[in-house]
Amino acid sequence: xxxxxxxxxxxxxxxxxxxxxxxxxxxxxxxxxxxxxxxxxxxxxxxxxxxxxxxxxxxxxxxxxxxxxxxxxxxxxxxxxxxxxxxxxxxxxxxxxxxxxxxxxxxxxxxxxxxxxxxxxxxxxxxxxxxxxxxxxxxxxxxxxxxxxxxxxxxxx
Amino acid sequence: xxxxxxxxxxxxxxxxxxxxxxxxxxxxxxxxxxxxxxxxxxxxxxxxxxxxxxxxxxxxxxxxxxxxxxxxxxxxxxxxxxxxxxxxxxxxxxxxxxxxxxxxxxxxxxxxxxxxxxxxxxxxxxxxxxxxxxxxxxxxxxxxxxxxxxxxxxxxxxxxxxxxxxxxxxxxxxxxxxxxxxxxxxxxxxxxxxxxxxxxxxxxxxxxxxxxxxxxxxxxxxxxxxxxxxxxxxxxxxxxxxxxxxxxxxxxxxxxxxxxxxxxxxxxxxxxxxxxxxxxxxxxxxxxxxxxxxxxxxxxxxxxxxxxxxxxxxxxxxxxxxxxxxxxxxxxxxxxxxxxxxxxxxxxxxxxxxxxxxxxxxxxxxxxxxxxxxxxxxxxxxxxxxxxxxxxxxxxxxx
Numbered sequence: 077x078x079x080x081x082x083x084x085x086x087x088x089x090x091x092x093x094x095x096x097x098x099x100x101x102x103x104x105x106x107x108x109x110x111x112x113x114x115x116x117x118x119x120x121x122x123x124x125x126x127x128x129x130x131x132x133x134x135x136x137x138x139x140x141x142x143x144x145x146x147x148x149x150x151x152x153x154x155x156x157x158x159x160x161x162x163x164x165x166x167x168x169x170x171x172x173x174x175x176x177x178x179x180x181x182x183x184x185x186x187x188x189x190x191x192x193x194x195x196x197x198x199x200x201x202x203x204x205x206x207x208x209x210x211x212x213x214x215x216x217x218x219x220x221x222x223x224x225x226x227x228x229x230x231x232x233x
Numbered sequence: 234x235x236x237x238x239x240x241x242x243x244x245x246x247x248x249x250x251x252x253x254x255x256x257x258x259x260x261x262x263x264x265x266x267x268x269x270x271x272x273x274x275x276x277x278x279x280x281x282x283x284x285x286x287x288x289x290x291x292x293x294x295x296x297x298x299x300x301x302x303x304x305x306x307x308x309x310x311x312x313x314x315x316x317x318x319x320x321x322x323x324x325x326x327x328x329x330x331x332x333x334x335x336x337x338x339x340x341x342x343x344x345x346x347x348x349x350x351x352x353x354x355x356x357x358x359x360x361x362x363x364x365x366x367x368x369x370x371x372x373x374x375x376x377x378x379x380x381x382x383x384x385x386x387x388x389x390x391x392x393x394x395x396x397x398x399x400x401x402x403x404x405x406x407x408x409x410x411x412x413x414x415x416x417x418x419x420x421x422x423x424x425x426x427x428x429x430x431x432x433x434x435x436x437x438x439x440x441x442x443x444x445x446x447x448x449x450x451x452x453x454x455x456x457x458x459x460x461x462x463x464x465x466x467x468x469x470x471x472x473x474x475x476x477x478x479x480x481x482x483x484x485x486x487x488x489x490x491x492x493x494x495x496x497x498x499x500x501x502x503x504x505x506x507x508x509x510x511x512x513x514x515x516x517x518x519x520x521x522x523x524x525x526x527x528x529x530x531x532x533x534x535x536x537x538x539x540x541x542x543x544x545x546x547x548x549x550x551x552x553x554x555x556x557x558x559x560x561x562x563x564x565x566x567x568x569x570x571x572x573x574x575x576x577x578x579x580x581x582x583x584x585x586x587x588x589x590x591x592x593x594x595x596x597x598x599x600x601x602x603x604x605x606x607x608x609x610x611x612x613x614x615x616x617x618x619x620x621x622x623x624x625x626x627x628x629x630x631x632x
Contacts, residue, residue, distance in 0.1 A: 086360060105377075108377055164391075181396065189490070
Protein backbone atom coordinates (compact mmCIF):
# COMPACT_ATOMS: atom_id res chain seq x y z
CA UNK A 77 0.00 0.00 0.00
CA UNK A 78 1.46 3.30 -1.02
CA UNK A 79 0.14 6.28 0.88
CA UNK A 80 0.33 8.88 -1.88
CA UNK A 81 -0.54 6.67 -4.83
CA UNK A 82 -3.84 7.40 -6.56
CA UNK A 83 -5.11 4.84 -9.02
CA UNK A 84 -7.57 6.20 -11.55
CA UNK A 85 -7.56 3.43 -14.10
CA UNK A 86 -7.48 -0.06 -12.59
CA UNK A 87 -7.16 -1.55 -16.08
CA UNK A 88 -3.54 -0.38 -16.00
CA UNK A 89 -2.91 -2.75 -13.09
CA UNK A 90 -2.33 -6.43 -13.74
CA UNK A 91 -5.87 -7.71 -14.00
CA UNK A 92 -8.37 -10.07 -15.63
CA UNK A 93 -11.94 -9.26 -16.56
CA UNK A 94 -14.92 -11.29 -15.45
CA UNK A 95 -18.68 -11.36 -15.49
CA UNK A 96 -21.42 -13.53 -14.04
CA UNK A 97 -23.68 -14.90 -16.75
CA UNK A 98 -27.07 -15.22 -15.14
CA UNK A 99 -30.45 -13.72 -15.63
CA UNK A 100 -33.58 -13.96 -13.53
CA UNK A 101 -37.32 -14.37 -14.03
CA UNK A 102 -39.27 -12.67 -11.25
CA UNK A 103 -42.91 -13.59 -10.68
CA UNK A 104 -45.23 -10.96 -9.25
CA UNK A 105 -46.88 -13.33 -6.73
CA UNK A 106 -50.46 -13.64 -5.52
CA UNK A 107 -51.10 -10.08 -4.40
CA UNK A 108 -49.07 -8.77 -7.34
CA UNK A 109 -51.28 -10.70 -9.74
CA UNK A 110 -54.41 -9.11 -8.32
CA UNK A 111 -52.88 -5.65 -8.34
CA UNK A 112 -51.38 -5.70 -11.81
CA UNK A 113 -54.30 -7.44 -13.57
CA UNK A 114 -56.70 -4.88 -12.16
CA UNK A 115 -54.36 -2.09 -13.21
CA UNK A 116 -53.88 -3.51 -16.72
CA UNK A 117 -57.47 -4.53 -17.46
CA UNK A 118 -59.49 -1.90 -15.63
CA UNK A 119 -57.02 0.87 -14.89
CA UNK A 120 -57.93 0.60 -11.22
CA UNK A 121 -55.82 0.47 -8.05
CA UNK A 122 -56.00 -2.18 -5.35
CA UNK A 123 -54.92 -2.12 -1.72
CA UNK A 124 -55.39 -4.74 0.98
CA UNK A 125 -56.70 -4.38 4.51
CA UNK A 126 -55.68 -6.49 7.48
CA UNK A 127 -58.69 -8.36 8.85
CA UNK A 128 -57.35 -8.00 12.37
CA UNK A 129 -55.69 -4.62 12.86
CA UNK A 130 -57.19 -2.77 9.89
CA UNK A 131 -53.82 -1.59 8.52
CA UNK A 132 -54.30 -0.87 4.82
CA UNK A 133 -51.35 -2.03 2.76
CA UNK A 134 -50.36 -0.47 -0.50
CA UNK A 135 -49.11 -2.13 -2.62
CA UNK A 136 -51.44 -4.95 -1.50
CA UNK A 137 -50.15 -8.00 0.33
CA UNK A 138 -51.80 -11.28 1.23
CA UNK A 139 -50.66 -11.06 4.85
CA UNK A 140 -50.27 -8.43 7.54
CA UNK A 141 -46.60 -8.18 8.43
CA UNK A 142 -47.39 -6.89 11.92
CA UNK A 143 -49.79 -9.51 13.29
CA UNK A 144 -49.55 -12.19 10.59
CA UNK A 145 -53.25 -12.34 9.83
CA UNK A 146 -54.87 -12.37 6.39
CA UNK A 147 -55.92 -9.34 4.43
CA UNK A 148 -58.80 -8.53 2.09
CA UNK A 149 -58.49 -6.59 -1.16
CA UNK A 150 -60.10 -3.20 -1.54
CA UNK A 151 -60.27 -0.77 -4.41
CA UNK A 152 -58.71 2.66 -3.94
CA UNK A 153 -58.70 5.80 -6.07
CA UNK A 154 -55.01 5.68 -6.99
CA UNK A 155 -54.71 9.33 -6.00
CA UNK A 156 -52.34 10.54 -3.33
CA UNK A 157 -50.11 13.32 -2.12
CA UNK A 158 -46.39 14.06 -2.51
CA UNK A 159 -44.49 13.38 0.72
CA UNK A 160 -41.00 13.89 -0.68
CA UNK A 161 -39.41 14.33 -4.09
CA UNK A 162 -36.01 14.45 -5.73
CA UNK A 163 -34.69 15.89 -8.98
CA UNK A 164 -32.41 13.30 -10.51
CA UNK A 165 -29.38 14.34 -12.56
CA UNK A 166 -27.75 10.92 -13.10
CA UNK A 167 -28.91 7.51 -14.21
CA UNK A 168 -28.05 4.36 -12.27
CA UNK A 169 -24.79 3.89 -14.16
CA UNK A 170 -23.60 7.34 -13.19
CA UNK A 171 -24.27 8.89 -16.60
CA UNK A 172 -25.65 12.42 -16.68
CA UNK A 173 -29.29 12.65 -17.77
CA UNK A 174 -30.04 15.16 -20.52
CA UNK A 175 -33.29 16.09 -18.85
CA UNK A 176 -33.46 15.63 -15.08
CA UNK A 177 -36.23 13.33 -13.86
CA UNK A 178 -38.43 13.91 -10.83
CA UNK A 179 -39.22 11.02 -8.53
CA UNK A 180 -41.59 11.28 -5.61
CA UNK A 181 -42.69 9.36 -2.58
CA UNK A 182 -46.47 9.41 -2.80
CA UNK A 183 -48.79 8.63 0.11
CA UNK A 184 -51.80 6.80 -1.37
CA UNK A 185 -55.25 8.05 -0.32
CA UNK A 186 -57.26 5.64 1.80
CA UNK A 187 -54.23 3.52 2.70
CA UNK A 188 -51.33 3.41 5.14
CA UNK A 189 -49.02 2.78 2.20
CA UNK A 190 -46.89 4.76 -0.20
CA UNK A 191 -45.36 4.32 -3.62
CA UNK A 192 -42.42 5.83 -5.44
CA UNK A 193 -42.98 6.98 -8.99
CA UNK A 194 -42.21 9.71 -11.49
CA UNK A 195 -43.88 13.09 -11.44
CA UNK A 196 -44.91 14.56 -14.79
CA UNK A 197 -46.57 17.65 -16.29
CA UNK A 198 -44.87 19.84 -13.67
CA UNK A 199 -41.58 21.73 -13.32
CA UNK A 200 -39.38 21.02 -10.28
CA UNK A 201 -39.75 24.55 -8.90
CA UNK A 202 -43.54 24.19 -8.74
CA UNK A 203 -43.60 21.00 -6.68
CA UNK A 204 -44.65 21.26 -3.08
CA UNK A 205 -44.61 18.63 -0.39
CA UNK A 206 -48.22 17.76 0.36
CA UNK A 207 -49.59 18.51 -3.12
CA UNK A 208 -52.32 16.22 -4.47
CA UNK A 209 -51.42 14.04 -7.46
CA UNK A 210 -53.29 11.62 -9.71
CA UNK A 211 -51.86 8.75 -11.77
CA UNK A 212 -51.52 8.91 -15.56
CA UNK A 213 -51.73 5.43 -17.11
CA UNK A 214 -50.64 4.13 -20.49
CA UNK A 215 -53.48 3.60 -22.98
CA UNK A 216 -55.21 0.29 -22.24
CA UNK A 217 -53.90 -1.51 -25.34
CA UNK A 218 -50.31 -0.74 -24.32
CA UNK A 219 -50.61 -1.86 -20.68
CA UNK A 220 -48.64 -4.98 -19.76
CA UNK A 221 -49.46 -5.46 -16.09
CA UNK A 222 -46.27 -3.76 -14.85
CA UNK A 223 -45.55 -0.83 -12.58
CA UNK A 224 -44.53 1.11 -15.68
CA UNK A 225 -48.17 0.93 -16.85
CA UNK A 226 -48.32 4.04 -14.66
CA UNK A 227 -46.49 6.62 -16.76
CA UNK A 228 -46.24 9.13 -13.92
CA UNK A 229 -48.31 11.05 -11.39
CA UNK A 230 -49.44 14.57 -12.22
CA UNK A 231 -50.80 17.41 -10.11
CA UNK A 232 -54.57 17.72 -9.74
CA UNK A 233 -55.48 20.50 -12.15
CA UNK B 234 -48.36 -15.93 24.32
CA UNK B 235 -45.60 -17.57 26.30
CA UNK B 236 -44.56 -16.51 29.74
CA UNK B 237 -41.07 -15.07 30.00
CA UNK B 238 -38.65 -15.83 32.81
CA UNK B 239 -37.54 -12.66 34.56
CA UNK B 240 -33.86 -11.85 34.55
CA UNK B 241 -32.91 -14.30 31.84
CA UNK B 242 -32.69 -11.64 29.16
CA UNK B 243 -29.18 -10.71 27.96
CA UNK B 244 -27.74 -13.42 30.13
CA UNK B 245 -24.12 -13.94 29.19
CA UNK B 246 -21.37 -16.31 30.13
CA UNK B 247 -18.66 -13.67 30.32
CA UNK B 248 -17.94 -10.01 29.60
CA UNK B 249 -16.35 -9.00 26.30
CA UNK B 250 -13.44 -6.60 25.88
CA UNK B 251 -11.82 -5.07 22.80
CA UNK B 252 -8.01 -5.10 22.99
CA UNK B 253 -6.87 -4.24 19.47
CA UNK B 254 -7.97 -2.78 16.16
CA UNK B 255 -6.60 -2.27 12.68
CA UNK B 256 -7.55 -0.31 9.58
CA UNK B 257 -6.07 -0.05 6.08
CA UNK B 258 -5.99 2.99 3.86
CA UNK B 259 -9.42 3.78 2.44
CA UNK B 260 -9.09 4.63 -1.25
CA UNK B 261 -11.33 4.76 -4.32
CA UNK B 262 -9.19 2.08 -5.95
CA UNK B 263 -6.44 -0.05 -4.50
CA UNK B 264 -4.20 -2.58 -6.17
CA UNK B 265 -4.37 -4.93 -3.17
CA UNK B 266 -6.86 -7.80 -3.34
CA UNK B 267 -9.59 -8.12 -0.72
CA UNK B 268 -7.59 -10.91 0.91
CA UNK B 269 -4.50 -8.69 1.12
CA UNK B 270 -6.47 -5.78 2.55
CA UNK B 271 -7.93 -8.11 5.19
CA UNK B 272 -4.44 -9.36 5.99
CA UNK B 273 -3.09 -5.84 6.56
CA UNK B 274 -5.96 -4.93 8.87
CA UNK B 275 -5.64 -8.15 10.88
CA UNK B 276 -1.87 -7.79 11.18
CA UNK B 277 -2.28 -4.31 12.63
CA UNK B 278 -4.95 -5.41 15.12
CA UNK B 279 -2.82 -8.35 16.29
CA UNK B 280 0.15 -6.06 16.80
CA UNK B 281 -1.86 -3.59 18.82
CA UNK B 282 -3.27 -6.39 21.01
CA UNK B 283 0.08 -8.13 21.38
CA UNK B 284 -1.30 -11.39 20.00
CA UNK B 285 -0.29 -13.87 17.32
CA UNK B 286 -2.67 -15.35 14.75
CA UNK B 287 -2.30 -18.69 16.56
CA UNK B 288 -3.94 -17.09 19.61
CA UNK B 289 -7.14 -16.50 17.64
CA UNK B 290 -9.82 -19.12 18.32
CA UNK B 291 -12.64 -18.00 16.07
CA UNK B 292 -12.99 -15.55 13.19
CA UNK B 293 -15.97 -13.43 12.22
CA UNK B 294 -15.90 -11.93 8.73
CA UNK B 295 -18.12 -9.04 7.66
CA UNK B 296 -18.46 -8.08 4.03
CA UNK B 297 -21.31 -6.53 2.06
CA UNK B 298 -22.75 -7.56 -1.35
CA UNK B 299 -20.84 -10.18 -3.34
CA UNK B 300 -21.47 -7.99 -6.36
CA UNK B 301 -18.77 -5.52 -5.32
CA UNK B 302 -15.84 -7.93 -5.28
CA UNK B 303 -17.54 -9.97 -8.01
CA UNK B 304 -16.81 -13.20 -6.16
CA UNK B 305 -19.88 -15.19 -5.28
CA UNK B 306 -19.84 -16.30 -1.61
CA UNK B 307 -16.91 -14.00 -1.00
CA UNK B 308 -16.77 -14.91 2.69
CA UNK B 309 -15.12 -18.17 1.67
CA UNK B 310 -12.87 -16.37 -0.81
CA UNK B 311 -11.63 -13.99 1.89
CA UNK B 312 -10.94 -16.76 4.42
CA UNK B 313 -7.16 -16.98 4.21
CA UNK B 314 -6.45 -13.25 4.31
CA UNK B 315 -8.72 -13.01 7.34
CA UNK B 316 -6.76 -15.58 9.32
CA UNK B 317 -9.68 -17.99 9.35
CA UNK B 318 -8.14 -21.11 7.80
CA UNK B 319 -8.91 -24.24 9.84
CA UNK B 320 -10.81 -22.25 12.45
CA UNK B 321 -14.50 -21.72 13.18
CA UNK B 322 -15.18 -18.95 10.66
CA UNK B 323 -18.37 -17.35 9.44
CA UNK B 324 -19.30 -14.39 7.34
CA UNK B 325 -22.04 -12.00 8.47
CA UNK B 326 -23.81 -9.59 6.22
CA UNK B 327 -26.50 -6.99 6.77
CA UNK B 328 -25.55 -4.65 3.92
CA UNK B 329 -24.29 -1.27 5.12
CA UNK B 330 -25.07 -2.29 8.70
CA UNK B 331 -22.37 -4.96 8.54
CA UNK B 332 -19.61 -2.71 9.88
CA UNK B 333 -21.29 -2.66 13.28
CA UNK B 334 -23.06 -6.00 12.95
CA UNK B 335 -19.84 -8.03 12.49
CA UNK B 336 -18.55 -6.91 15.92
CA UNK B 337 -21.99 -7.75 17.37
CA UNK B 338 -21.48 -11.27 16.04
CA UNK B 339 -17.97 -11.23 17.53
CA UNK B 340 -19.55 -10.19 20.83
CA UNK B 341 -21.86 -13.18 21.01
CA UNK B 342 -19.01 -15.55 20.07
CA UNK B 343 -17.21 -14.43 23.25
CA UNK B 344 -20.16 -13.56 25.51
CA UNK B 345 -21.58 -17.05 24.99
CA UNK B 346 -18.32 -18.58 26.15
CA UNK B 347 -17.76 -20.33 22.82
CA UNK B 348 -14.57 -18.35 22.28
CA UNK B 349 -12.20 -16.44 24.55
CA UNK B 350 -10.37 -14.77 21.67
CA UNK B 351 -12.32 -13.78 18.57
CA UNK B 352 -11.04 -11.86 15.58
CA UNK B 353 -13.51 -9.71 13.64
CA UNK B 354 -12.47 -8.74 10.11
CA UNK B 355 -14.40 -6.56 7.67
CA UNK B 356 -13.52 -6.00 4.04
CA UNK B 357 -14.85 -4.31 0.94
CA UNK B 358 -13.34 -3.94 -2.49
CA UNK B 359 -15.91 -1.86 -4.31
CA UNK B 360 -13.66 -0.85 -7.18
CA UNK B 361 -13.72 -4.28 -8.84
CA UNK B 362 -17.28 -3.75 -10.08
CA UNK B 363 -17.84 -1.82 -13.29
CA UNK B 364 -18.99 0.50 -14.72
CA UNK B 365 -19.72 1.80 -11.21
CA UNK B 366 -20.31 0.03 -7.86
CA UNK B 367 -23.60 1.95 -7.68
CA UNK B 368 -24.96 -0.47 -10.30
CA UNK B 369 -24.82 -3.29 -7.75
CA UNK B 370 -27.46 -1.46 -5.76
CA UNK B 371 -29.88 -1.67 -8.68
CA UNK B 372 -30.43 -5.25 -7.65
CA UNK B 373 -31.42 -4.72 -4.03
CA UNK B 374 -34.84 -3.36 -5.02
CA UNK B 375 -38.10 -5.22 -5.35
CA UNK B 376 -37.92 -6.56 -8.92
CA UNK B 377 -41.62 -6.02 -9.60
CA UNK B 378 -42.46 -2.70 -7.99
CA UNK B 379 -39.26 -0.68 -7.76
CA UNK B 380 -36.71 -1.86 -10.26
CA UNK B 381 -38.58 -1.05 -13.48
CA UNK B 382 -38.32 2.62 -12.40
CA UNK B 383 -34.48 2.38 -12.35
CA UNK B 384 -34.01 3.49 -8.77
CA UNK B 385 -30.58 4.10 -7.36
CA UNK B 386 -29.53 4.63 -3.79
CA UNK B 387 -28.77 8.29 -4.11
CA UNK B 388 -32.21 9.26 -5.22
CA UNK B 389 -33.84 7.17 -2.55
CA UNK B 390 -31.76 9.03 0.01
CA UNK B 391 -32.71 12.29 -1.65
CA UNK B 392 -36.36 11.47 -0.90
CA UNK B 393 -35.48 10.66 2.69
CA UNK B 394 -33.39 13.81 3.12
CA UNK B 395 -36.22 15.91 1.67
CA UNK B 396 -38.71 14.29 4.04
CA UNK B 397 -36.44 14.92 7.03
CA UNK B 398 -35.93 18.56 6.00
CA UNK B 399 -39.65 19.05 5.40
CA UNK B 400 -40.92 17.57 8.67
CA UNK B 401 -38.52 19.56 10.87
CA UNK B 402 -38.12 22.60 8.61
CA UNK B 403 -34.36 22.07 8.34
CA UNK B 404 -32.22 24.01 5.87
CA UNK B 405 -29.58 22.45 3.64
CA UNK B 406 -27.04 24.83 5.24
CA UNK B 407 -27.56 23.09 8.60
CA UNK B 408 -27.08 19.68 7.06
CA UNK B 409 -23.98 20.75 5.13
CA UNK B 410 -22.26 21.60 8.43
CA UNK B 411 -21.95 17.85 9.06
CA UNK B 412 -19.98 17.37 5.86
CA UNK B 413 -17.76 20.35 6.74
CA UNK B 414 -17.10 18.96 10.24
CA UNK B 415 -16.45 15.36 9.24
CA UNK B 416 -14.19 16.09 6.29
CA UNK B 417 -12.15 18.41 8.54
CA UNK B 418 -11.97 15.77 11.31
CA UNK B 419 -10.66 13.33 8.70
CA UNK B 420 -7.57 15.52 8.16
CA UNK B 421 -6.22 13.81 11.28
CA UNK B 422 -7.01 10.27 10.10
CA UNK B 423 -4.10 8.50 8.35
CA UNK B 424 -6.50 6.31 6.32
CA UNK B 425 -8.59 9.17 4.98
CA UNK B 426 -9.66 9.34 1.35
CA UNK B 427 -11.60 12.62 1.29
CA UNK B 428 -10.25 14.73 4.13
CA UNK B 429 -10.58 18.41 3.31
CA UNK B 430 -11.11 21.86 4.68
CA UNK B 431 -14.37 22.91 3.02
CA UNK B 432 -17.15 25.42 3.70
CA UNK B 433 -20.92 25.23 3.77
CA UNK B 434 -20.92 27.18 0.50
CA UNK B 435 -18.72 24.53 -1.12
CA UNK B 436 -21.32 21.89 -0.23
CA UNK B 437 -24.28 23.99 -1.41
CA UNK B 438 -22.52 24.84 -4.68
CA UNK B 439 -21.26 21.34 -5.40
CA UNK B 440 -22.65 19.42 -8.32
CA UNK B 441 -26.31 18.40 -8.03
CA UNK B 442 -26.65 14.62 -8.07
CA UNK B 443 -30.20 14.00 -7.05
CA UNK B 444 -31.50 17.16 -5.47
CA UNK B 445 -31.44 17.98 -2.63
CA UNK B 446 -28.39 15.68 -2.57
CA UNK B 447 -25.21 17.29 -3.94
CA UNK B 448 -21.76 15.83 -4.49
CA UNK B 449 -20.32 16.99 -1.15
CA UNK B 450 -23.30 15.63 0.82
CA UNK B 451 -22.19 12.12 -0.09
CA UNK B 452 -19.44 9.71 1.00
CA UNK B 453 -17.37 8.02 -1.72
CA UNK B 454 -17.14 4.37 -2.75
CA UNK B 455 -13.92 2.93 -1.33
CA UNK B 456 -11.71 -0.11 -0.98
CA UNK B 457 -10.51 -1.04 2.49
CA UNK B 458 -10.53 -3.40 5.43
CA UNK B 459 -10.53 -3.23 9.21
CA UNK B 460 -10.17 -5.62 12.13
CA UNK B 461 -10.99 -5.87 15.84
CA UNK B 462 -9.95 -8.32 18.52
CA UNK B 463 -12.57 -9.22 21.13
CA UNK B 464 -11.61 -11.24 24.18
CA UNK B 465 -12.83 -12.61 27.50
CA UNK B 466 -11.95 -10.70 30.71
CA UNK B 467 -9.19 -13.08 31.83
CA UNK B 468 -7.45 -12.63 28.46
CA UNK B 469 -7.95 -8.86 28.48
CA UNK B 470 -6.30 -8.56 31.88
CA UNK B 471 -3.16 -10.29 30.53
CA UNK B 472 -2.90 -7.94 27.58
CA UNK B 473 -3.75 -4.48 28.79
CA UNK B 474 -4.61 -2.30 31.76
CA UNK B 475 -7.07 -0.36 29.63
CA UNK B 476 -9.45 -2.67 27.83
CA UNK B 477 -12.63 -1.26 26.37
CA UNK B 478 -15.77 -3.20 27.22
CA UNK B 479 -18.76 -3.99 25.11
CA UNK B 480 -21.64 -2.90 27.34
CA UNK B 481 -24.52 -3.36 24.96
CA UNK B 482 -25.40 -4.52 21.47
CA UNK B 483 -28.64 -4.13 19.53
CA UNK B 484 -30.04 -4.56 16.08
CA UNK B 485 -33.44 -4.22 14.44
CA UNK B 486 -34.98 -4.08 11.00
CA UNK B 487 -37.88 -1.95 9.87
CA UNK B 488 -40.25 -3.21 7.16
CA UNK B 489 -38.74 -4.18 3.81
CA UNK B 490 -41.51 -2.16 2.15
CA UNK B 491 -39.44 0.94 2.41
CA UNK B 492 -42.08 3.07 0.76
CA UNK B 493 -44.35 2.17 3.68
CA UNK B 494 -42.11 3.82 6.27
CA UNK B 495 -42.23 7.47 7.18
CA UNK B 496 -38.75 8.36 6.14
CA UNK B 497 -38.18 11.30 8.47
CA UNK B 498 -37.20 9.16 11.48
CA UNK B 499 -34.99 6.02 11.53
CA UNK B 500 -37.15 3.71 13.60
CA UNK B 501 -34.72 0.83 12.90
CA UNK B 502 -32.02 2.75 14.80
CA UNK B 503 -34.33 3.66 17.67
CA UNK B 504 -35.34 0.01 18.15
CA UNK B 505 -31.74 -1.22 17.95
CA UNK B 506 -30.60 1.50 20.36
CA UNK B 507 -33.35 0.57 22.81
CA UNK B 508 -31.98 -2.95 22.94
CA UNK B 509 -28.34 -1.86 23.28
CA UNK B 510 -29.07 0.82 25.91
CA UNK B 511 -31.14 -1.60 27.96
CA UNK B 512 -28.30 -4.09 27.98
CA UNK B 513 -25.80 -1.32 28.85
CA UNK B 514 -28.09 0.23 31.52
CA UNK B 515 -28.06 3.54 29.69
CA UNK B 516 -31.28 5.37 30.55
CA UNK B 517 -30.54 8.90 29.35
CA UNK B 518 -28.26 8.66 26.30
CA UNK B 519 -27.89 12.43 25.87
CA UNK B 520 -26.37 12.65 29.38
CA UNK B 521 -24.59 9.31 29.61
CA UNK B 522 -22.98 9.06 26.16
CA UNK B 523 -19.69 10.97 25.94
CA UNK B 524 -18.74 10.33 22.31
CA UNK B 525 -20.64 8.96 19.32
CA UNK B 526 -19.86 7.47 15.93
CA UNK B 527 -23.20 7.23 14.11
CA UNK B 528 -23.25 6.11 10.48
CA UNK B 529 -22.71 9.07 8.14
CA UNK B 530 -22.71 7.96 4.48
CA UNK B 531 -24.64 11.18 3.81
CA UNK B 532 -24.42 14.34 5.91
CA UNK B 533 -28.13 14.29 6.83
CA UNK B 534 -27.77 10.66 7.95
CA UNK B 535 -25.54 11.64 10.87
CA UNK B 536 -28.32 13.93 12.11
CA UNK B 537 -31.03 11.38 11.36
CA UNK B 538 -29.12 8.70 13.24
CA UNK B 539 -28.28 10.94 16.22
CA UNK B 540 -32.03 11.37 16.67
CA UNK B 541 -32.60 7.64 16.31
CA UNK B 542 -29.93 7.04 18.96
CA UNK B 543 -31.62 9.44 21.36
CA UNK B 544 -28.61 11.77 21.35
CA UNK B 545 -30.89 14.57 20.20
CA UNK B 546 -34.64 15.09 20.17
CA UNK B 547 -36.39 14.77 16.82
CA UNK B 548 -35.29 17.70 14.68
CA UNK B 549 -32.72 18.87 17.26
CA UNK B 550 -29.55 17.32 15.80
CA UNK B 551 -28.92 20.17 13.31
CA UNK B 552 -29.15 22.67 16.18
CA UNK B 553 -26.56 20.76 18.25
CA UNK B 554 -24.33 20.66 15.17
CA UNK B 555 -24.66 24.38 14.55
CA UNK B 556 -23.86 25.14 18.19
CA UNK B 557 -20.65 23.10 17.98
CA UNK B 558 -21.82 20.49 20.49
CA UNK B 559 -20.86 17.70 18.07
CA UNK B 560 -17.41 19.10 17.24
CA UNK B 561 -14.35 17.18 18.39
CA UNK B 562 -13.93 19.65 21.27
CA UNK B 563 -17.67 19.84 21.96
CA UNK B 564 -19.75 18.39 24.75
CA UNK B 565 -20.89 15.45 22.61
CA UNK B 566 -18.27 14.81 19.90
CA UNK B 567 -19.88 13.05 16.91
CA UNK B 568 -17.82 11.29 14.25
CA UNK B 569 -14.43 12.46 15.57
CA UNK B 570 -12.87 9.94 13.17
CA UNK B 571 -13.99 11.96 10.17
CA UNK B 572 -16.60 9.35 9.44
CA UNK B 573 -17.57 7.94 6.10
CA UNK B 574 -17.83 11.43 4.65
CA UNK B 575 -14.17 12.15 5.35
CA UNK B 576 -12.35 8.86 5.73
CA UNK B 577 -14.31 6.88 3.14
CA UNK B 578 -17.07 4.33 2.78
CA UNK B 579 -15.85 0.79 2.09
CA UNK B 580 -19.22 -0.50 3.34
CA UNK B 581 -18.46 -3.27 5.87
CA UNK B 582 -14.92 -2.03 6.48
CA UNK B 583 -16.35 1.17 7.97
CA UNK B 584 -16.11 -0.80 11.21
CA UNK B 585 -12.67 0.85 11.28
CA UNK B 586 -14.14 4.35 11.63
CA UNK B 587 -17.07 3.30 13.78
CA UNK B 588 -16.44 0.56 16.36
CA UNK B 589 -12.64 0.74 16.10
CA UNK B 590 -12.66 4.54 16.40
CA UNK B 591 -14.83 4.35 19.49
CA UNK B 592 -12.43 1.80 20.95
CA UNK B 593 -9.48 4.10 20.22
CA UNK B 594 -11.30 7.08 21.73
CA UNK B 595 -12.28 5.21 24.90
CA UNK B 596 -8.78 3.76 25.35
CA UNK B 597 -7.28 7.22 24.72
CA UNK B 598 -5.35 5.94 21.70
CA UNK B 599 -6.94 8.19 19.09
CA UNK B 600 -3.88 10.47 18.89
CA UNK B 601 -4.64 13.73 17.09
CA UNK B 602 -8.28 12.66 16.81
CA UNK B 603 -8.72 12.25 20.58
CA UNK B 604 -11.75 14.24 21.72
CA UNK B 605 -11.22 17.06 24.21
CA UNK B 606 -13.61 15.90 26.91
CA UNK B 607 -13.18 13.03 29.32
CA UNK B 608 -14.84 9.88 27.97
CA UNK B 609 -16.15 6.76 29.61
CA UNK B 610 -19.08 5.62 27.47
CA UNK B 611 -19.71 5.84 23.74
CA UNK B 612 -22.17 4.61 21.16
CA UNK B 613 -21.66 3.66 17.54
CA UNK B 614 -24.12 2.61 14.89
CA UNK B 615 -24.44 1.54 11.29
CA UNK B 616 -27.32 1.23 8.89
CA UNK B 617 -28.00 -0.84 5.83
CA UNK B 618 -29.84 -3.68 4.14
CA UNK B 619 -32.72 -2.05 2.27
CA UNK B 620 -32.11 1.16 4.29
CA UNK B 621 -33.81 -0.65 7.13
CA UNK B 622 -31.35 -2.26 9.55
CA UNK B 623 -29.99 -0.45 12.57
CA UNK B 624 -26.96 -1.96 14.30
CA UNK B 625 -25.79 -0.41 17.57
CA UNK B 626 -22.90 -1.04 19.95
CA UNK B 627 -22.29 0.69 23.29
CA UNK B 628 -18.70 0.63 24.55
CA UNK B 629 -17.26 1.77 27.87
CA UNK B 630 -13.86 1.96 29.54
CA UNK B 631 -15.20 1.52 33.07
CA UNK B 632 -15.91 -1.71 34.83
